[in-house]
Amino acid sequence: MEEEIIKKYELLLIFVPDISEQNLKTELDEMREFLQKNTKGIFHEDAWGLKELAYQIKRFPQGYYVIFYFNALPEQIAEIRNAIRINPKLIRNLLIILPPDYEIKKYELEAEKKELPKEEKKPKKPKEMEEKAEEVVAEIEKKTVEEPLLKGETKEEKLEAVEKTLEDILENPDIKLK
Amino acid sequence: MTAGRSKKPCGLCKYNVKYIDYKNLKLLRRFLSQYGKIVPKYYSGNCLWHQKRVAHAIKLAREAALLPYIK
Numbered sequence: 024m025e026e027e028i029i030k031k032y033e034l035l036l037i038f039v040p041d042i043s044e045q046n047l048k049t050e051l052d053e054m055r056e057f058l059q060k061n062t063k064g065i066f067h068e069d070a071w072g073l074k075e076l077a078y079q080i081k082r083f084p085q086g087y088y089v090i091f092y093f094n095a096l097p098e099q100i101a102e103i104r105n106a107i108r109i110n111p112k113l114i115r116n117l118l119i120i121l122p123p124d125y126e127i128k129k130y131e132l133e134a135e136k137k138e139l140p141k142e143e144k145k146p147k148k149p150k151e152m153e154e155k156a157e158e159v160v161a162e163i164e165k166k167t168v169e170e171p172l173l174k175g176e177t178k179e180e181k182l183e184a185v186e187k188t189l190e191d192i193l194e195n196p197d198i199k200l201k
Numbered sequence: 202m203t204a205g206r207s208k209k210p211c212g213l214c215k216y217n218v219k220y221i222d223y224k225n226l227k228l229l230r231r232f233l234s235q236y237g238k239i240v241p242k243y244y245s246g247n248c249l250w251h252q253k254r255v256a257h258a259i260k261l262a263r264e265a266a267l268l269p270y271i272k
Contacts, residue, residue, distance in 0.1 A: 035265055037265075037266070076266040077263075077266050077267060077268055077269040078266060078269055078270065080266060086266070115264070115265065115266065117261065117264065117265055119223075119261070122219075122220055124219075124220070125220065128222070130222070130224045130225050130226065130227070131226070131227060132224075132226055132267070
């Protein structure tokens with residue numbers, strides 16, 4: 024059986040975020056040339072750019088993501104792994120075999136934030152309550168300022184006022200007394 | 202766990218999904234718990250074939266720093 028078995032592969036690379044744009048271009052060009060020599064052909068390339076990582080890798084919170092899709096023989100992959108291992112600008116790499124039916128799709132990476140419509144209803148209620156509260160407080164203040172509880176200047180008049188208030192309290196049906 | 206088994210069918214078998222990509226974070230986030238752990242089969246309703254592939258894809262995404270190990 025001399026038929027060559029060609030398989031599809033996917034290579035994901037994460038670069039250091041401190042790189043300048045020129046250095047990035049040179050690195051990507053070198054990888055492309057290397058892959059085109061040692062493999063059967065690249066059929067797609069995807070560069071995501073700077074992206075936040077889910078956890079820190081070597082104290083870096085972000086990284087440059089680049090993906091290569093190519094066809095290759097299974098014997099050529101050992102050389103690719105050796106070349107990636109030595110490069111000091113790479114933080115992570117992932118080599119994956121793809122099924123022969125694979126179609127390239129674009130996926131959304133960031134989670135959509137759900138809007139909270141409930142927050143709009145809350146500020147209406149406390150405003151109405153505040154307005155009512157202010158009116159009630161104003162009425163109470165008017166009453167307390169104009170009418171002192173005990174009228175009269177001399178002791179006798181004050182005692183009569185106290186007796187009157189006591190009678191009002193005892194006769195009031197709303198107030199419960201033992 | 203096995204006594205109170207839920208009867209809902211596999212949600213991925215319904216749409217006949219054959220390959221689960223590790224970049225498909227929208228699908229994978231459905232099978233993660235509040236703290237970022239993989240949800241077990243009896244909870245999500247997956248069949249064994251799909252559960253293994255979902256777990257493998259989540260582990261690849263964790264290594265590629267697209268999903269966290271722990272929140």
